Each structure stands twice: as structure tokens, then as C-alpha cells.
Amino acid sequence: xxxxxxxxxxxxxxxxxxxxxxxxxxxxxxxxxxxxxxxxxxxxxxxxxxxxxxxxxxxxxxxxxxxxxxxxxxxxxxxxxxxxxxxxxxxxxxxxxxxxxxxxxxxxxxxxxxxxxxxxxxxxxxxxxxxxxxxxxxxxxxxxxxxxxxxxxxxxxxxxxxxxxxxxxxxxxxxxxxxxxxxxxxxxxxxxxxxxxxxxxxxxxxxxxxxxxxxxxxxxxxxxxxxxxxxxxxxxxxxxxxxxxxxxxxxxxxxxxxxxxxxxxxxxxxxxxx
Numbered sequence: 001x002x003x004x005x006x007x008x009x010x011x012x013x014x015x016x017x018x019x020x021x022x023x024x025x026x027x028x029x030x031x032x033x034x035x036x037x038x039x040x041x042x043x044x045x046x047x048x049x050x051x052x053x054x055x056x057x058x059x060x061x062x063x064x065x066x067x068x069x070x071x072x073x074x075x076x077x078x079x080x081x082x083x084x085x086x087x088x089x090x091x092x093x094x095x096x097x098x099x100x101x102x103x104x105x106x107x108x109x110x111x112x113x114x115x116x117x118x119x120x121x122x123x124x125x126x127x128x129x130x131x132x133x134x135x136x137x138x139x140x141x142x143x144x145x146x147x148x149x150x151x152x153x154x155x156x157x158x159x160x161x162x163x164x165x166x167x168x169x170x171x172x173x174x175x176x177x178x179x180x181x182x183x184x185x186x187x188x189x190x191x192x193x194x195x196x197x198x199x200x201x202x203x204x205x206x207x208x209x210x211x212x213x214x215x216x217x218x219x220x221x222x223x224x225x226x227x228x229x230x231x232x233x234x235x236x237x238x239x240x241x242x243x244x245x246x247x248x249x250x251x252x253x254x255x256x257x258x259x260x261x262x263x264x265x266x267x268x269x270x271x272x273x274x
Contacts, residue, residue: 025057025067025251026263030237032203032244033272036182040145041271046184047073048267049100050207051250053084053113054092055264061096064251064266071268073104075142078132079207080111080156080188084254088117090126097130105142106132109153109186111208112225113254116158135186137175142184152176152201153186165226169195190233190247191226197240204245205269209234211249214260221262235265 057064082093100106114123124134135153142151154172157165169192183202190206212221212234221234238245251264
């Protein structure tokens with residue numbers, strides 16, 4: 001009987017540990033400062049949601065929606081892999097989007113899973129019908145307090161797998177025809193950070209790495225697509241030259257179904273003028 005009780009306690013602990021690691025959403029806050037931030041954007045708050053992969057958080061995404069509402073966003077960025085190509089279910093993601101568009105303007109860029117499922121038109125048309133601004137190698141203006149900054153988005157490199165990712169980034173950014181305005185770029189992949197920095201983009205919002213999927217305390221992420229084992233870029237804010245990269249751990253899972261020491265997260269970025 002004692003062994004049975006110990007076994008049951010272990011099973012319950014293991015189940016609880018796995019449940020928390022895959023369902024307990026963390027809000028991670030960063031401040032991004034630049035002398036190029038217009039005064040009108042001082043204190044502007046951006047919520048980044050990445051790599052949902054059709055995951056659900058509460059009935060009708062209620063837990064996730066409450067987290068975003070609590071952050072009181074001025075704008076929301078969806079940085080790809082809203083759906084999962086292995087279990088495509090657009091409606092699960094649209095349930096979330098229906099709530100997000102009531103809070104603020106929402107911007108979206110493609111991730112590799114939107115490209116892989118080959119349903120780009122269905123996905124983008126559904127999002128645009130709800131008022132989401134889909135950015136496919138294009139830029140637009142975000143106005144606040146009488147001033148504007150540039151919000152741009154580029155397609156995932158899987159759109160053209162024959163070309164090197166860095167080359168595709170340069171081509172995509174050339175197509176967006178960026179101005180000299182302070183620029184926030186939505187781009188799914190962090191592993192091409194060098195290319196973003198070479199283009200002198202002010203701030204890039206990425207996902208894709210899933211925080212390294214499993215995190216080893218004191219070491220970091222175990223594996224990330226495009227980076228391999230013990231990747232350098234898994235979460236946080238990175239800086240190179242004049243470019244800052246905001247990298248979300250994301251929310252859902254894909255081929256590997258579990259997160260370990262790696263809570264799902266939404267990212268909240270507050271802009272500051274230096």
C-alpha cells in the first residue's frame with residue numbers, strides 16, 4: 001500500500017508538472033529604448049503573441065484572452081505559426097483573434113507553418129475579414145499622439161526554400177521599401193538576426209525557437225529549429241549594431257508535444273525614448 005501511495009503521488013506530481021509547463025501562461029515584460037522613438041510613442045505598449053500552434057488555453061481561449069487584456073495593449077503583434085500544419089484547425093486560432101481585434105489594432109506575419117499547410121489565402125483572408133493587418137513584405141504606419149512609426153512584416157523564408165534565408169530577408173526588406181522612420185519589424189525567424197542587423201531595422205519581433213522547447217536550468221534551451229542543439233537565440237532581447245531583437249518563447253508546441261522548464265508566454269514590450 002505504501003508503494004502504491006508513493007507511485008500515485010509521483011504520477012500526480014509528474015502530471016501537474018507537465019500541465020503547468022504547457023498551460024500556465026507567463027507574461028514577460030521588456031522595455032525597449034531608442035533615441036529614434038518619437039516622443040508620441042513614449043510608453044506605448046506592444047503585446048506579442050507567437051507560435052500558438054492551435055493550442056487552447058481555457059474555454060474559448062479565455063485564459064489567454066485575460067492575460068492579453070490585463071496587459072492593456074496599444075497594439076498586438078502576431079508573429080507567425082498561429083496554426084499548426086500537423087493538425088490544422090483555423091477556427092481555434094480565429095476564436096482568439098476575434099477577441100484580440102476588440103482590444104487594439106492587430107498585425108500578423110506568416111510563420112513556416114502557415115506556409116507549410118499551403119492555406120495562406122484562407123488564413124490571411126479570414127484574418128483580414130476580422131480587421132487584422134496582414135503584412136506580407138510590406139510596411140504601414142502606426143499613428144499615436146499625432147506622430148507615426150513604421151510597422152513592417154516579411155514572409156517566412158519557407159516561401160522560397162531554394163534560396164538562402166539571409167538572402168531572402170534582404171530581398172523581402174527591399175520589397176517592403178522601408179522609409180527612414182523608426183521601424184518595428186515582424187519576422188518569424190530569429191536565426192537570421194544578422195540579416196536584420198545588416199538592414200539596420202530598429203526592432204525585430206520573432207518567435208519560432210519555442211524557447212528551446214526544453215530548458216535546462218543554468219544552461220538554457222536544448223534545441224531550436226534553424227539553430228540546432230543548445231541554440232543561442234531562444235528568448236529575451238538581443239542587440240546587434242543598431243538593431244534589437246525581441247524573441248518570444250511562444251505558446252504552443254508542434255512536432256514535440258511538451259515544454260519543460262519553459263512556460264508558454266506572451267511578451268509585453270514598452271517603448272521608451274532615450
